Amino acid sequence: MAVYTKVSLKEAKALLRQLDLGDTTALRGIEGGIENTNYFATTESGEYVLTLFERLSFEQLPYYLQLMKHLAQRGIPVPNPMGNKAGNILHTVKKKPASVVSKLRGKSELAPEVAHCAAVGDMLARMHLAGRDFDMQQPNLRGLAWWNETTPVVLPHLEPAQAQLLQSELAYQNHIAESSAYAALPQGAIHADLFRDNVMFETVDGQPKLSGFFDFYFAGTDTWLFDLAVCLNDWCIDLATGANDAARCDAFLAAYSAVRPLTAAERQLLPAMLRAGALRFWISRLWDFHLPREAAMLKAHDPSHFERVLRERVAHPITP
Numbered sequence: 369m370a371v372y373t374k375v376s377l378k379e380a381k382a383l384l385r386q387l388d389l390g391d392t393t394a395l396r397g398i399e400g401g402i403e404n405t406n407y408f409a410t411t412e413s414g415e416y417v418l419t420l421f422e423r424l425s426f427e428q429l430p431y432y433l434q435l436m437k438h439l440a441q442r443g444i445p446v447p448n449p450m451g452n453k454a455g456n457i458l459h460t461v462k463k464k465p466a467s468v469v470s471k472l473r474g475k476s477e478l479a480p481e482v483a484h485c486a487a488v489g490d491m492l493a494r495m496h497l498a499g500r501d502f503d504m505q506q507p508n509l510r511g512l513a514w515w516n517e518t519t520p521v522v523l524p525h526l527e528p529a530q531a532q533l534l535q536s537e538l539a540y541q542n543h544i545a546e547s548s549a550y551a552a553l554p555q556g557a558i559h560a561d562l563f564r565d566n567v568m569f570e571t572v573d574g575q576p577k578l579s580g581f582f583d584f585y586f587a588g589t590d591t592w593l594f595d596l597a598v599c600l601n602d603w604c605i606d607l608a609t610g611a612n613d614a615a616r617c618d619a620f621l622a623a624y625s626a627v628r629p630l631t632a633a634e635r636q637l638l639p640a641m642l643r644a645g646a647l648r649f650w651i652s653r654l655w656d657f658h659l660p661r662e663a664a665m666l667k668a669h670d671p672s673h674f675e676r677v678l679r680e681r682v683a684h685p686i687t688p
């Protein structure tokens with residue numbers, strides 16, 4: 369259960385009252401998640417999520433919280449950070465950085481169908497456009513520089529064929545990043561980790577309705593195409609084999625492009641970015657698996673999944 373730091377009802381009441389959210393009537397620890405301490409809080413004005421950040425610092429958090437606030441203000445369904453009278457959205461509880469955000473309705477859809485993929489594609493494009501006038505910058509901390517730094521750390525743990533694939537793919541991505549087509553890719557604030565478990569859906573009139581994107585703590589400034597690729601690699605593949613699912617992929621891309629048509633450079637580089645998206649999570653999973661740090665040990669994801677996805681993306685490039 370992800371409650372590393374216990375918060376009493378009294379402590380929660382004090383904070384939520386300061387945020388003008390009314391009296392807190394219930395506080396319940398949330399079991400999912402491994403990074404942070406999370407509670408659902410019910411107050412007279414609604415339901416909220418209280419998070420105590422166990423790893424991210426006071427310096428790192430403003431980018432993520434301000435991005436969520438910015439997107440929420442522009443109608444993108446994301447948790448909205450609640451501010452105090454002075455407008456501060458980063459709080460302190462038990463000496464740890466803390467936030468109180470609106471609770472999203474619904475639940476994650478872990479076996480998405482075409483309709484779910486279309487809904488995520490549509491909202492992803494809207495989110496990218498809504499982020500255009502967000503004025504804070506932070507590099508994608510799990511981008512190319514991190515892949516170059518981390519590859520030598522994980523290489524000693526790999527079989528020769530895996531090491532060869534990892535090194536050749538990294539060389540390919542460094543080469544792509546130098547190209548003029550890459551330089552032409554539109555950039556902005558991206559989520560960078562929008563997997564099935566970071567999106568909520570509710571059912572309205574028997575139909576799935578997207579009710580929110582959350583967990584923005586890998587967000588950063590990067591190409592919109594990379595964000596799209598990360599999504600396609602999770603929402604639109606067969607998890608057992610890593611193979612592309614053409615129907616879901618087409619639906620995702622069509623819905624995204626209907627809101628923001630892809631540029632020529634984006635269409636050209638989609639196959640390369642699908643490989644980049646697989647490489648990013650292969651490396652991070654290898655890193656978590658072979659070099660575990662405290663909390664990450666609790667549920668290291670299977671690295672071989674993204675090795676399979678990468679091999680599929682190399683063997684069967686898709687053309688948008």
Ligand SMILES: Nc1ncnc2c1ncn2[C@@H]1O[C@H](COP(=O)(O)OP(=O)(O)OP(=O)(O)O)[C@@H](O)[C@H]1O
Pocket residue numbers: 370398399400401402403404405406417447469470471472473565582583
């Ligand atoms: N704003 C929100 N609205 C509704 N539910 C939320 C919200 N934020 C978090 N949750 C619920 O809490 C669970 C844990 O949150 P989250 O996944 O962000 O955990 P974490 O420990 O902060 O990060 P990680 O997923 O990286 O371990 C989610 O799976 C979701 O069910």
Ligand SMILES: N[C@@H](CCO)C(=O)O
Pocket residue numbers: 561563586649652653669
């Ligand atoms: N979505 C990531 C975990 C959090 O970054 C993964 O599946 O490896």
